Amino acid sequence: MQNEVAHRRLRELILDGTYAPGVRLTEVDAAAALEMSRTPVREALRALAADGLVRTTGRGVVVVALDPGDLEDAYQVRAALEALTAETAATRQRDGRLAPADLTALRTLADVTAETTSEGRLVEAVELNRRFHRRIAELAGNRIALETLNRVWDQIQVSTLRSLKPVVRHAHVSAQHDDLLAAITDGRAQDAGQIARRHVLDTRTTARQPPEQQ
Amino acid sequence: MQNEVAHRRLRELILDGTYAPGVRLTEVDAAAALEMSRTPVREALRALAADGLVRTTGRGVVVVALDPGDLEDAYQVRAALEALTAETAATRQRDGRLAPADLTALRTLADVTAETTSEGRLVEAVELNRRFHRRIAELAGNRIALETLNRVWDQIQVSTLRSLKPVVRHAHVSAQHDDLLAAITDGRAQDAGQIARRHVLDTRTTARQPPEQQ
DNA sequence: TTTGCATGCATTGCATACAATGGATACAGT
DNA sequence: ACTGTATCCATTGTATGCAATGCATGCAAA
Numbered sequence: 501m502q503n504e505v506a507h508r509r510l511r512e513l514i515l516d517g518t519y520a521p522g523v524r525l526t527e528v529d530a531a532a533a534l535e536m537s538r539t540p541v542r543e544a545l546r547a548l549a550a551d552g553l554v555r556t557t558g559r560g561v562v563v564v565a566l567d568p569g570d571l572e573d574a575y576q577v578r579a580a581l582e583a584l585t586a587e588t589a590a591t592r593q594r595d596g597r598l599a600p601a602d603l604t605a606l607r608t609l610a611d612v613t614a615e616t617t618s619e620g621r622l623v624e625a626v627e628l629n630r631r632f633h634r635r636i637a638e639l640a641g642n643r644i645a646l647e648t649l650n651r652v653w654d655q656i657q658v659s660t661l662r663s664l665k666p667v668v669r670h671a672h673v674s675a676q677h678d679d680l681l682a683a684i685t686d687g688r689a690q691d692a693g694q695i696a697r698r699h700v701l702d703t704r705t706t707a708r709q710p711p712e713q714q
Numbered sequence: 715m716q717n718e719v720a721h722r723r724l725r726e727l728i729l730d731g732t733y734a735p736g737v738r739l740t741e742v743d744a745a746a747a748l749e750m751s752r753t754p755v756r757e758a759l760r761a762l763a764a765d766g767l768v769r770t771t772g773r774g775v776v777v778v779a780l781d782p783g784d785l786e787d788a789y790q791v792r793a794a795l796e797a798l799t800a801e802t803a804a805t806r807q808r809d810g811r812l813a814p815a816d817l818t819a820l821r822t823l824a825d826v827t828a829e830t831t832s833e834g835r836l837v838e839a840v841e842l843n844r845r846f847h848r849r850i851a852e853l854a855g856n857r858i859a860l861e862t863l864n865r866v867w868d869q870i871q872v873s874t875l876r877s878l879k880p881v882v883r884h885a886h887v888s889a890q891h892d893d894l895l896a897a898i899t900d901g902r903a904q905d906a907g908q909i910a911r912r913h914v915l916d917t918r919t920t921a922r923q924p925p926e927q928q
Numbered sequence: 929t930t931t932g933c934a935t936g937c938a939t940t941g942c943a944t945a946c947a948a949t950g951g952a953t954a955c956a957g958t
Numbered sequence: 959a960c961t962g963t964a965t966c967c968a969t970t971g972t973a974t975g976c977a978a979t980g981c982a983t984g985c986a987a988a
Contacts, residue, residue, distance in 0.1 A: 501971075526939065537973045542940090546757055550764035552861075558980065559939065566858075573856040580798040584790060642787040644780075644869070647766075648862055655858070715941075740969065751943045756970090772950070773969065 502536050506544035509534060514553050514563055515654065516623075517661045521565030525554070552655050566659040572704070574659075578652045579700040581645055582633065586680060587693035588640035594687025598639060603685055606635055610681055614674035622664045626657070632677065636684070636696075660705050673703065716750050720758035723748060728767050728777055729868065730837075731875045735779030739768070766869050780873040786918070788873075792866045793914040795859055796847065800894060801907035802854035808901025812853060817899055820849055824895055828888035836878045840871070846891065850898070850910075874919050887917065 510530065513519045531541040545561050548554045554561040566574060592598050613628040630653060637646045667673055676699040683692035724744065727733045745755040759775050762768045768775040780788060806812050827842040844867060851860045881887055890913040897906035 503971085528939075538940090539972055539974090543757065543760055546760060547764060550761060570857055573858040576798060576802070576856060577795065577859050577862055580794045581791065584794040588790070642790060643784055644787040644866070645791050648791060648866070652858070652862070717941080742969075752970090753942055753944090 501540075503540035503543040503547075506530070506534050506536065506541050507547045510544055510548060511551070511553065511654075514548070515657055515661070519563050520662060521563050521658060523563045524557075524560050525563070526560040529560075552651060553658055564655075564658065565662075566655060571656065571659050574652055574656050575700060575704045578649065578656065579697045581649050581652070582637070582700050583693040583697040585637040585640035585642060585645050585649070586684065586696035587689045588642055588645075589636050590684045590687050590689040590692035592639065592641065593684055594689065602639055603681075606632070606639070606681060606684075609635060610674075610677045613677065614670070617667055617670045617673065620666050622666065625667070626661075626664070630657070636680070639684075663705060673699075676702065715754075717754035717757040717761075720744070720748050720750065720755050721761045724758055724762060725765070725767065725868075728762070729871055729875070733777050734876060735777050735872060737777045738771075738774045739777070740774040743774075766865060767872055778869075778872065779876075780869060785870065785873050788866055788870050789914060789918045792863065792870065793911045795863050795866070796851070796914050797907040797911040799851040799854035799856060799859050799863070800898065800910035801903045802856055802859075803850050804898045804901050804903040804906035806853065806855065807898055808903065816853055817895075820846070820853070820895060820898075823849060824888075824891045827891065828884070831881050831884045831887065834880050836880065839881070840875075840878070844871070850894070853898075877919060887913075890916065 510519075510525075519525065525545065527538045527542050527545065530545065531538045534541060545554065545556070549556050549561065553564060555564045589598070593603070609628065609632050613625065613632050616628055617625040633653075634646070634649075637649050640646075676695065680692060680695045680699060683695055724733075724739075733739065739759065741752045741756050741759065744759065745752045748755060759768065759770070763770050763775060767778060769778045803812070807817070823842065823846050827839065827846050830842055831839040847867075848860075848863075851863050854860075890909065894906060894909045894913060897909055
């Protein structure tokens with residue numbers, strides 16, 4: 501199905517910054533770029549709007565960036581949900597419903613993320629960091645929370661990508677990851693939730709406003 | 715725009731139970747029912763899928779109902795987010811950023827909801843209850859949280875509508891509403907969050923599985 | 929110079945024709 | 959009877975034409 505292809509490809513292009521916030525996309529342009537007719541592209545643009553990644557104006561769609569207030573709100577939502585997933589994952593661990601392999605994989609992911617971050621490979625670090633957090637949500641086994649978090653992560657990512665800079669206190673970030681992992685491993689559910697919330701709020705960045713381009 | 719009309723009308727029909735979970739909808743049927751061509755209807759169906767209200771099979775869309783596990787997950791997400799919005803609303807009240815009129819309106823809404831519930835007018839009660847909770851989220855002023863909650867509310871509503879029954883402990887529910895309102899009015903943010911979470915989890919119901927119809 | 933207005937044009941909204949797909953059904957062979 | 963297979967048909971997927979919309983541009987009038 502070409503509309504799914506279009507949706508996936510356009511989403512990639514937005515999340516990796518190729519289409520920056522403020523950039524305008526018309527159906528015909530996107531159709532030409534993806535070499536398909538307007539119909540599937542049109543549906544893909546609608547889907548991106550539902551994802552909150554673009555805003556439809558009367559005149560094509562525009563890649564969104566959250567204003568600083570909305571971005572703060574998004575972090576609050578993310579913190580609440582990641583506290584939930586961390587707590588749930590820890591509970592499942594305590595009840596013996598997590599495979600040991602899951603935790604070692606998470607351990608590895610945390611290590612690789614720390615290394616990549618400390619070396620300043622920013623784009624990779626963003627991707628790995630997201631995978632670490634997603635993995636925890638997956639371990640919680642809450643499908644609704646995972647889907648919701650995916651939306652929020654997307655919106656935060658597109659809004660902060662332009663202002664990527666070396667993580668200043670990367671040792672702090674890595675330590676929080678370690679603490680979180682330890683709490684989950686020990687099945688300390690409440691701790692895990694609180695650490696996750698604290699961590700998300702500590703990594704808040706502010707958005708740069710998008711230039712209303714084209 | 716007809717696609718918006720189609721989206722709105724189909725959403726209504728699903729949320730009020732006219733199209734029950736498990737019912738299959740084809741593009742042509744829906745187009746005929748709404749008296750428009752397939753194109754806008756098709757977009758509306760896609761939007762409903764993005765809302766999580768229908769699931770697209772290769773053969774038309776099917777009105778979803780969450781299975782018991784997913785429904786439980788949805789309540790967990792709802793509890794986490796309503797804790798956030800209640801806490802935020804209370805904080806704003808404490809900081810004097812809420813208008814007194816907002817709180818009296820909420821007070822009235824709580825009273826009407828209690829009355830309707832105690833009289834067993836179920837459909838109205840569902841609507842009023844949702845408005846009460848939505849109003850609090852609006853007072854929190856967190857747009858992202860409100861949008862996210864709307865999705866979760868929709869999914870819970872469509873999954874529980876078939877099993878509506880008189881609220882057994884309606885006095886308990888009303889008392890929790892009153893407690894929540896009091897905590898917000900007093901600006902007791904942490905209390906408000908905890909009461910909201912407790913309340914949501916106390917009102918959990920279990921879903922009846924949809925018949926795979928037609 | 930500025931404001932109002934008309935006109936053109938880019939772009940989306942909608943309808944419809946046609947292609948592709950995949951599930952159901954009927955039939956043949958064992 | 960049972961299984962495999964060919965065929966049909968319902969339904970969606972895609973392309974494209976035409977209508978509607980609204981923004982931008984230029985021109986005229988004050």
